[in-house]
Amino acid sequence: MRERKRILVVDDDSSIRTTISLLLEAEGYIVDAVETGQEAIEKAQVNYYNLALLDYRLPDMEGTVLLSTFKETTPKMVMIMVTGYPSMSNAIDSVNRKADAFLVKPVDPAVLIQTVKSELKKQEEAQAYSEKKVTQFIETRIKQLEQ
C-alpha cells in the first residue's frame, strides 16, 4: 500500500477547518488543521506535510508570510493559497512568493480535491524523477568503481 500523504490546513474559520479536514480524510489523506500561523509553524516543525492549504488572512499573520516561511523551512511542501479576498494584488503576491496554486473562496470542493490531487501527483513525479536520477547516478558510479 502506498504511503498516505499528510496535509496541513491553516484557516481561522472552524467550520472550514472541520469540513475540509473531513473531506480530505475521506480522500485518504492524513489531515491536521490549525487556526493560526504560529500553530502551523509549530506543527510543521514536528511533522512532515506534503501539502499545506493556507488561508490568506490569519489572526496572527498574513498567509503569504507563512508561505514564505514554509518555502524556506520545507521547500518541497506544496502550498495552495485559499482566499476570500480575490484581487489581482493578492494573486501577484502569492505567485511572487511561489505559491503552487491559488484558490478563491467559496471553492468547489471537487476542484479543491482535484487541485490537491494533481499538485501531489506533480510532487510525486518530481520526487520519482529525482530518485531515478539518483539511482542512475549511483549505478553509473558503481560501474565506474567496479571497472
Added chain:
Amino acid sequence: MKIRVKTALAIGVVCLCTIVGVYLLSQTVLIRSYVSLEEDASTQNTKRVASALKEDINNLDVFTNDYASWDDTYAFIEDNNTAYIESNMMDETFRHSNLNFIIYIDSTGGVVYAKAYDLAADHEIPLPQELMHTISEHEDLWRRNNETDYVAGILTLPNSTAMISSRPILTSDAEGPVRGALIMGKNLDQARINDLSDRTHLPLILHRTDDAYLPVDFQMANSTLSIEAPVFARALNGTIVGGYALISDVFSNPALIIRAEMPRTIFAQGQTTINYFIMLFSVGSVIVFGTIMILLEKGVLSRLTKLSKEIGSLGENSDLSKRVTVKGNDEITSLAHGLNGMLTRIENTTLKLTKAERFATIGELATMVGHDLRNPLQGIRNAAYFLRTGIRQVEQSRRMLDEIEKSIIYSDTIVRNLVEYSQELRPQLTRTTPKSIAATALLSVGIPQNIHVLDRTNEEPEIVADSNLFSKALANLIQNAVEAMPKGGTLTVESIPLNDQLEFNVSDTGCGFPEEFKCKIGNPLVTRKARGMGFGLAITKRILDAHGGWLEAESIVGKGSTFKIVLPLTGRKCDIGAEQPLPSTPIVQTLSAKREKGGERP
C-alpha cells in the same frame, strides 16, 4: 446693516448734505448780494441827506443873492441910510428866514452893517467874535471881485459850524461895479440837524472831522471817506445800517461827517426769503426722500428682502424641490431665475450624488457581507459535497450536518447585524443605573464556563439613557471580551463615576490588539476576528453617539484589552421618554469615514 437701512441712510445723507450745502451757499453768496444791495440803498439814502444839506445852502445862497442884487442894498452900502436898516433888518427877517447872521461889507473890507440873532432865544445878540475873526482872516469870504464871484457852503468856526453865503452887492439888474459883499449865515446846530432829520425821515448825527472825541464808527468812516468817495454805508448791528457822508467846507476841505441810520429791511427781507427757501427746500427734500424710498421699496427693496427671506428659508430647509418666486422683468427677476436654475442643477446633482453614493454604499456592503458569508457558505458547500459523494460514516455525516447548522446560524447573525446597523437609532430615554445596565448586558451574552466574571458596577449614580440600547452597547463590548479569551480568563465590568461623567470599563485577559488597530475601532467592517464583520463596535459607537458619549480602548498584546465607555452626566437636557432623533452616523457617513481612514482589509 440691512440694505433698507443702508439705502435710507444713503439717500438721507445726500438730502441732508444738499440742504446744508444750499443753506451755506445762500448764507454766503445770497446774503452777500443782499448786503451789497443794502449798502447801495443806504448809500443812496445818505447821498439824499447830503443833497438836502446842499439844498439848504443853495436856498440860503439864493436868498442872499436876492438881497445883494438890489438897488436899495446897492445904495445902502454908499449912503448907509437908516431907512434901509429899519425896513429890512428887523427881527422878523431873521425869524422868517431862519437866519443867524447878516453882514454887509464894503469893497475895502469895512463892515457897513452886521446883525446876529439867536433864533432859539428869539432876540438879537452881538455878532460872535470868532465869526468876525474868521471872515476877516479869509479874504475869499468877503472880497467879491466881479458880478459872478460868490461863495456858499459850510464854515467851521472854533466853537460852532455854520452855513454861509457871500454874494457881491450889485444893482437890481445885477450890474456893477461891485460895491462889496453881503454875507448871510445859518448856524448848523442841533435844531437844524433835527429839521434835516425830519425832512429826510432819517435819524441823523453830525460830527466835525476835527472833533477830538470822535466816536469809533465816525473815526473809521473818517479814515475810509475822501473827497473822491464821499459816501459809504456799513451795518452797525443786526437791525441798523449806518450811512456816512463827508461834507466839505467852503474851502473844499473835509469838515463834517453826517451819519444817517436806516433799518436793515433789505437784509431782513433777504434773510426771511432765504429761510423760506431753505424751509421749502427741506420739505422738498423730505418729499423726494420719501418718494425715492417708496419707489425703491416697491420696485427693489421689498422684492430683494422677499428674495433674501426665501433664500434663507431654502437654506434652513433641506427640501431641494422648493424655488424662489419669480415676478417682473428686471435684474432681480433674472437673479431669481438664475437662482432657480442653480437650485434645479443642485437638486439634480444631489439626486445623482445620492443615487451614486447609495449604490457605492450598497456595493461596498454587498462586497463585505458577501465576503463574510463566504466562510459559512464554504463550510456548507464542503459539507454538502461530502454528504453527496460516497457512502459516509454516520459520525462524520453528523459532524458535517452540525457544521451546516452552525454556518446557517452564523449567516443569519451576519444578516441580522447588517439590518440592525442600517436602522435608524431612536433612543427612548429613561432613568436607570449602571448596575441595571450591566446586569442586562451580561445576561444577553452567553459566557463560557472558563471565563470568570467580575461585576463591579454600582447602583449610583442614576443616569438618563435608553437602557435597552445602552445595554446592547455594553453587551457588544462584553461579547468581544469573551471572544478575545477562547481559552478562558477574567472578564471585569466596572462603573466609575468621575466628576461629571460616568465610565464603564470592560476588561479581558485575552490576546489584546496592536496599537495600529486602535484608530480603526468602531468603523464598521473592521474586525480582527475570523468571523464577524466588525459591526459590534460600530453599533456600540452609534449608540454612544446618540447618548453624547464615546468609546476609548487600551490594550497590551498578549495581556488583554480594556474598552471604556464614557458618558457625560451633565449638560444633557433631554426630556425623559421623548424620542431623541439620532445625531446619527448614518450608514453612508460611517462607510465614508471608513474609506477615508483607509480601513481596508487584505
